[in-house]
Structure formats: C-alpha cells, structure tokens
Amino acid sequence: MATEKRGDGTVGKALDVLNEVAEIGSPVRFSSLLKTSKYPKATLYRLLQTLLNQDMLSYNAEEQTYKLGLKLVRMAHAAWLQSSLAPIALPFIDELSDKVSETVHLAQLDNGQVLYVDKRNPSSPIEMYSQAGKVGPAYCTGVGKAMMAFLDEDELSRVISKQAFFKYTDFTITSEKELRKELAIIKKQGISFDKQEHEAKIICISSPILSVKGRVIGGLSITSSIDIHSLESLEEYKPQLLETSKLIGKEAGAWNFPEQHN
Amino acid sequence: MATEKRGDGTVGKALDVLNEVAEIGSPVRFSSLLKTSKYPKATLYRLLQTLLNQDMLSYNAEEQTYKLGLKLVRMAHAAWLQSSLAPIALPFIDELSDKVSETVHLAQLDNGQVLYVDKRNPSSPIEMYSQAGKVGPAYCTGVGKAMMAFLDEDELSRVISKQAFFKYTDFTITSEKELRKELAIIKKQGISFDKQEHEAKIICISSPILSVKGRVIGGLSITSSIDIHSLESLEEYKPQLLETSKLIGKEAGAWNFPEQHN
DNA sequence: GAACTAAGTTCCACTATTTGGAAAAAGTTA
DNA sequence: TAACTTTTTCCAAATAGTGGAACTTAGTTC
Numbered sequence: 325m326a327t328e329k330r331g332d333g334t335v336g337k338a339l340d341v342l343n344e345v346a347e348i349g350s351p352v353r354f355s356s357l358l359k360t361s362k363y364p365k366a367t368l369y370r371l372l373q374t375l376l377n378q379d380m381l382s383y384n385a386e387e388q389t390y391k392l393g394l395k396l397v398r399m400a401h402a403a404w405l406q407s408s409l410a411p412i413a414l415p416f417i418d419e420l421s422d423k424v425s426e427t428v429h430l431a432q433l434d435n436g437q438v439l440y441v442d443k444r445n446p447s448s449p450i451e452m453y454s455q456a457g458k459v460g461p462a463y464c465t466g467v468g469k470a471m472m473a474f475l476d477e478d479e480l481s482r483v484i485s486k487q488a489f490f491k492y493t494d495f496t497i498t499s500e501k502e503l504r505k506e507l508a509i510i511k512k513q514g515i516s517f518d519k520q521e522h523e524a525k526i527i528c529i530s531s532p533i534l535s536v537k538g539r540v541i542g543g544l545s546i547t548s549s550i551d552i553h554s555l556e557s558l559e560e561y562k563p564q565l566l567e568t569s570k571l572i573g574k575e576a577g578a579w580n581f582p583e584q585h586n
Numbered sequence: 587m588a589t590e591k592r593g594d595g596t597v598g599k600a601l602d603v604l605n606e607v608a609e610i611g612s613p614v615r616f617s618s619l620l621k622t623s624k625y626p627k628a629t630l631y632r633l634l635q636t637l638l639n640q641d642m643l644s645y646n647a648e649e650q651t652y653k654l655g656l657k658l659v660r661m662a663h664a665a666w667l668q669s670s671l672a673p674i675a676l677p678f679i680d681e682l683s684d685k686v687s688e689t690v691h692l693a694q695l696d697n698g699q700v701l702y703v704d705k706r707n708p709s710s711p712i713e714m715y716s717q718a719g720k721v722g723p724a725y726c727t728g729v730g731k732a733m734m735a736f737l738d739e740d741e742l743s744r745v746i747s748k749q750a751f752f753k754y755t756d757f758t759i760t761s762e763k764e765l766r767k768e769l770a771i772i773k774k775q776g777i778s779f780d781k782q783e784h785e786a787k788i789i790c791i792s793s794p795i796l797s798v799k800g801r802v803i804g805g806l807s808i809t810s811s812i813d814i815h816s817l818e819s820l821e822e823y824k825p826q827l828l829e830t831s832k833l834i835g836k837e838a839g840a841w842n843f844p845e846q847h848n
Numbered sequence: 849g850a851a852c853t854a855a856g857t858t859c860c861a862c863t864a865t866t867t868g869g870a871a872a873a874a875g876t877t878a
Numbered sequence: 879t880a881a882c883t884t885t886t887t888c889c890a891a892a893t894a895g896t897g898g899a900a901c902t903t904a905g906t907t908c
Contacts, residue, residue: 332636333865334895338597339640346664355855364897369857374594378601379697382669388856392665394696397703400662401719402608403654407644434656435641441659456718457663595894596866617884626868631886650885 337363341371342380342392351389400457408432408441409533409542410456413572417444417544420568424561427547429528431467433540434459436486438468441542463487463503464496466518466530467543472503473510474532474540480507495521515562517555518545525549529558531569536577544569599625603633604642604654613651662719670694670703671795671804672718675834679706679806682830686823689809691790693729695802696721698748700730703804725749725765726758728780728792729805734765735772736794736802742769757783777824779817780807787811791820793831798839806831 332339344360345352354369361368372390375381379395405411413430421428421444430442438460462468462483472483489498497503510516518528530545546561594601606622607614616631623630634652637643641657667673675692683690683706692704700722724730724745734745751760759765772778780790792807808823 332639334596335600335633335636336640337895338600339642342661346661349664350668353855354857358855365856366858366897366899367895370895371597374597377594378598380601391668392661394665394669394694394701394703396658396662396665397670397719398696398701398721399604399608399654399719400658400665401721402611403656403658403662404719406612406653407656408659432656434660439656439660441656457659457661457666459660615884616886620884627885628868628870628887629866632866 337367338371338374341368342375345381345390346392351384351387351391353387353389357390404441404456409572409576410442412576413442413533413542413544416568416572416575417442420544420546420564421445424546424564426561429467429545429547431460431465431471431543431545433462433468433471433483433543436462436483438462438465438471438543461488461490461492461522463489464492464518464521466516466528466545466547469503469506469510469518470516470530470532470545471540471543473507473516474534474538479540492522493520493524495519497521514566517558518547519555520550525551527553527555527558529555529561529565531562531565533569533576534573536574541573541576544572599629600633600637603630604637607643607652608654613646613649613653615649615651619652666703666718671834671838672704674838675704675795675804675806678830678834678837679704682806682808682826683707686808686826688823691729691807691809693722693733693805693807695724695730695733695745695805698724698745700724700727700733700805723750723752723754723784725751726754726780726783728778728790728807728809731765731768731772731780732778732792732794732807733802733805735769735778736796736800741802754784755782755786757781759783776828777821779820780809781817782812787813789815789817789820791817791823791827793824793827795831795838796835798836803835803838806834 341357341361341363344357348357354372357372358365358368363371372381375393376383376390379393381390382393383390409432410430417428417430428444429440431438431440433439440458440460441456443456460468462472472480475483484500484503487500487503489500489503490496491498497506506516515529515531518526518530520527526547526549528545528547530543532540533542533544535541544565546558546565548558603619603623603625606619610619610622616634619634620627620630625633634643637655638645638652641655643652644655645652671694672692679690679692690706691702693700693702695701702720702722703718705718722730724734734742737745746762746765749762749765751762751765752758753760759768768778777791777793780788780792782789788809788811790807790809792805794802795804795806797803806827808820808827810820
C-alpha cells in the first residue's frame with residue numbers, strides 16, 4: 325500500500341515517490357512505477373530526476389532501473405544515533421544478552437508499527453544488520469503488545485486503528501476486542517508473551533520501556549523458539565527483563581530522550 | 587560543512603535542511619539552524635514543518651528541538667537491502683570472519699567517502715549497528731585506498747578532489763602526490779594496508795571488490811591493532827582476503843549489482 | 849527497411865506553490 | 879511592565895511545478 329500523505333507540496337510528492345521505491349523493495353523501471361503512481365508521467369519523471377540528483381535514488385543505466393541510494397544509509401546512521409533508543413540502551417542490552425545468552429530485541433513504536441532498532445544474538449552474531457530498521461506488526465509481536473498495553477487511551481486507539489489484524493498463524497489475534505482483552509492482562513502483569521502469533525515456532529517474552537514519567541518509549545524482548553524454550557521457561561527471564569527495561573528507562577530520562585508521538 | 591547542491595527546487599532545499607540536521611548530529615533548535623542555514627527564516631520554518639509532516643524529522647516540543655526521524659531508519663533498511671553490497675556479500679563475509687577470527691569490514695565508495703555497509707567482529711559481537719552507515723575518509727583508510735587504486739583516471743580524480751587530506755595521525759598521507767604514489771603501489775600489489783593512518787594503533791589489510799567487468803564495486807578489510815598484529819602477520823590473510831573479494835565480485839555480477847558512480 | 853509499438857524524455861503555456869520581508873505571537877529576562 | 883529573544887503567521891509578488899502532447903529512441907514485426 326502506497327503511503328498517502330496530505331499535500332506537503334512538491335516535497336511531499338517527492339518523498340512519496342521515494343517511499344514507493346522503498347516499498348517495492350527491488351530495482352524498478354520507470355514504466356513499472358508509473359503504473360502504481362498517482363502522478364502523471366512527466367511529473368513522476370521529474371521527481372525521479374530530482375531524487376537522483378540528490379543521491380536519494382540511484383539509477384542503473386543498463387537496466388534502466390531506480391533504487392534507493394546509499395545516501396539514505398548514511399542518513400539513517402545519523403538518525404539511529406540521534407533518534408533511536410539504541411545508543412542509550414546499548415550497554416544494558418549487551419549485559420542482558422550476555423547474562424541470559426538469548427536473542428534480545430530492542431524496538432520502538434513508529435507509526436503504529438514495531439520498528440526494531442537493535443538486536444543481540446549471542447549464539448550466532450550474524451545476520452545482524454538485516455534487523456535494524458526492520459518493521460513488524462504491533463498487534464502480534466511481544467514488543468508490540470507490551471508497548472501498546474502501556475499507552476494511554478488516545479494513543480492506543482490511534483495505534484490500534486493502524487493495525488491490519490492479518491492472521492499470520494493459528495494463534496494470531498485478529499480483532500480489536502481480543503487485543504484489548506490481551507492488553508489489559510499484559511498491563512496487569514507488566515510483561516507480554518508472543519505465543520507464536522507472528523511466526524510459527526517463535527515465542528518471546530517482552531516488557532515495555534517506560535520513561536521516568538511513565539510514558540512508553542520502547543520495548544525489549546527475549547526471543548526463542550518452541551524447540552528450545554517453553555513459555556514457562558521464558559518467564560524465568562522476567563526479573564532480568566524488567567530490571568533492564570527499568571535501567572534503560574532511567575538512562576533515557578537522564579539523556580532527555582523525547583517522548584515519541586507513535 | 588553543509589552540503590551544497592545546485593538547484594533542484596524545493597525538494598533540494600528540503601533535503602538540504604535534512605542534511606544539515608543530520609550533520610549537526612544532535613537535536614537542534616530552530617534559531618541554531620537558522621544561523622547556519624542559507625535560507626531565510628520563514629522558508630526554513632516551512633521546510634522544517636514539511637519534513638516533520640513527512641516524519642523525516644521529529645520534534646521535541648519541550649525542548650523545541652528537531653532531530654532526524656525514525657522513518658529514515660526504516661527507509662535505510664530498505665536501501666541497505668537493495669543498494670548495498672552487504673546482502674550479497676553476507677555469506678562470504680561470515681565465512682571469512684569465521685575462518686580468520688578477525689574483524690572484517692565491507693565498504694563502498696559513496697561521494698568520495700568510504701561508507702561502511704557491514705562488519706563482522708567474531709570476538710565481541712557488540713557495537714555492531716553503530717557501524718553500518720558510518721562514513722570514513724577514503725585517502726587514509728585501507729578500504730578507501732584499495733578502492734581508489736582500481737578506479738580509472740576520471741573517477742579517481744573526481745574522488746581525490748573530494749579528499750580533505752586532514753592529518754589524523756603522524757602516518758596520514760596528506761597530499762595528492764603521496765597518495766597517487768601509494769595507489770600505484772597498491773594497484774601493483776592488489777592489496778592495501780592502513781598503517782595507522784586514520785587512527786593510532788589501528789592497522790588493516792584491504793582489497794578492492796571488482797565486478798566481473800573489472801570495475802570497483804566495494805572494498806573488504808581485515809582490521810586489527812598493533813597490540814595484536816604486525817603488518818606482516820596481517821599480510822598472511824592476503825590470499826583469503828583476495829579470494830573472498832573475488833567471490834563477492836562474481837556473485838555481485840550474477841546479481842547484476844550496478845556499477846556505482848562514486 | 850519501412851511500419852509499428854512501447855518505453856523514456858522533452859516542451860511549454862498554464863497554474864499552483866513557494867518565497868521572504870514584515871509583523872504578530874509566544875516566551876524570557878530584567 | 880517594558881525590553882528582549884525566539885518562533886510562528888501573513889500575503890502579494892515571484893518562482894517553480896504541472897501535465898497533455900509531441901518527440902525521440904530502441905526494439906519488434908511484416
């Protein structure tokens with residue numbers, strides 16, 4: 325689904341096109357973009373040229389395809405440093421993953437979705453970058469539910485309205501009603517579980533990261549598979565998970581980490 | 587130094603502002619940006635509003651500061667997947683780092699600078715994300731020199747013209763003449779060394795990654811410190827490094843990885 | 849090799865957006 | 879309250895963007 329944005333003039337249109345290219349995920353030809361795009365041929369063409377000029381896109385002359393430019397990778401590094409919880413949380417996540425020897429994820433809510441901003445995987449330190457910047461659904465992931473559970477009603481309904489409720493597995497929650505019930509339980513318990521709701525065999529235990537003022541600024545999870553852990557054995561990590569989340573929240577407060585507007 | 591770009595209209599200006607925020611590296615106030623910016627107050631203000639609307643920036647109302655938005659992190663993930671060598675090179679880098687048990691970097695030339703797109707660090711799998719998207723100087727890093735050495739004259743002079751020749755250490759090359767001499771040697775040998783030219787104590791051995799057509803598409807390095815290795819002991823990795831580079835080059839050809847325009 | 853087709857690029861009169869000086873709000877300090 | 883700083887709004891003039899149509903290029907067919 326292409327990102328719809330109310331008129332921010334030309335800049336909005338250009339970024340719209342950039343998003344389209346991003347969402348397609350592989351090099352695209354002009355004509356292919358044109359089919360999807362809401363802009364007329366000449367306009368689209370000019371926008372693409374501008375983005376090329378700005379190195380936001382790169383063009384393969386041989387294949388006549390456009391794709392995202394490396395400039396974005398550079399910018400994102402800066403964005404990650406200054407806008408994500410990751411740099412603040414880094415030492416705490418390291419320590420947690422060392423202690424428990426499990427895969428740890430750090431996420432934030434972004435536009436109703438879960439945005440993973442860091443990950444530790446002690447056993448196999450590979451396939452790592454492939455995770456920062458990755459997005460996932462909020463309604464069927466541990467971190468997503470943990471963060472949602474601690475939003476206030478206004479924020480929550482905004483976030484819920486953005487959920488697709490697609491049934492990934494037999495265990496996926498597929499209605500707002502069910503979700504709200506689950507969130508109430510999570511709020512009581514302070515932690516959430518992903519019971520194979522997003523991917524078969526994958527389970528996790530998660531906690532929200534709250535600012536000193538009690539607002540949700542992120543989520544933390546320990547992920548495993550049913551081949552290795554039961555939900556009960558994951559629950560043993562609860563104290564460490566909560567402790568780490570608390571420490572990160574405090575540190576973020578000290579750093580004056582901004583409260584997001586999800 | 588702010589990025590100067592010839593007129594791409596409003597879009598160019600907006601991205602210019604975005605760059606400015608990125609380069610400052612920490613949350614900035616309006617007035618602070620205004621001082622640096624070449625745009626008049628009202629214009630700058632509107633550009634910032636547009637970028638905010640588009641989630642490219644986020645705003646902290648309490649502190650009245652702007653910073654890069656998480657949307658960039660998401661986009662960059664897509665960019666990394668579709669425009670960097672990293673996904674293609676992944677298995678080869680894993681294997682190399684496993685075999686040699688040393689820190690391995692994968693880089694590309696971007697606008698005359700070295701852009702690190704992946705890294706493996708077998709001993710301590712931490713501080714990882716902090717590297718993808720990081721940029722470094724080309725004239726005083728192993729990968730930078732290795733890549734430069736295999737550019738054709740046109741590209742090379744363009745890249746050289748962008749070098750700052752800042753003297754980071756006592757060993758930094760600080761003139762075009764010296765650099766060209768060094769590059770000639772590197773071209774002959776097929777590999778380059780960083781002899782503490784960028785950071786004290788840090789040394790590395792690097793090779794360019796060439797496409798099947800012989801064009802530079804990236805660089806690969808094994809990094810260490812003089813506390814652990816001598817240049818001679820690093821040189822022992824030469825065969826493996828060259829072999830891996832060759833494999834990546836081949837694979838990239840198969841994937842039709844585009845030849846960059848540095 | 850002329851005629852057809854599809855993809856990409858350019859043109860230009862028309863229009864909508866951007867511009868920026870100036871002035872009003874909002875917030876700070878004295 | 880006055881003097882100040884910083885941020886935000888306004889609006890007529892100026893500029894930049896628009897998009898239908900025409901053109902170019904490359905590839906295919908008869």
